[in-house]
Amino acid sequence: MQIFSTFESTSYLEMAISTLEKEGIKKESIFAVPLDNRTEKRRVFDSLHRSDGISLIDIGAALATAFSVIGASVGFKLKWGPIYWGLIGAGTGLVLGIAIRLFIELVVKRKRRLLNRKHSEIILIIDCEESQAEFIENVLWDHFALGVAKVQQI
Structure with a gap:
């Protein structure tokens, strides 16, 4: 045995x-x-052949939806109208959500991985x-x- x-x-x-x-x-x-432990850093962005199961746009999609609704609602009172302000809100929410997710993955979880060195x-x-x-x-x-x-x- x-x-x-x-x-x-x-x-x-x-x-x-x-x-x-x-x-x-x-x-x-x-x-x-x-x-031998891995010496190269983990990649944040997935490739066609490798995925770690972490989505970078999940928070962005939620914020894009929320900001587009708010932008369209406020857009009725603004000069460009609800469609343009809804699209501007969606773009802003998407960019903000991706920035939040990248910050979480690169800064917060990196510190946690360094502390868990098992x-x-x-x-x-x-x-x-x-x-x-x-x-x-x-x-x-x-x-x-x-x-x-x-x-x-x-």
């Missing part, structure tokens, strides 16, 4: 490995693989007998593994 787990690069990983070695798991049965940095693979699997899984969870999976070998 193989047990896979992911850890951050901390002393808890080293303590988990030493605990497993003290309990009789051979050094040759433990394999740790460090991962990455799976190391994959730990352990070959063991099926009778040892439950103990090893408990040791890994006790030492703050980010994820654990068991694979039965055929």
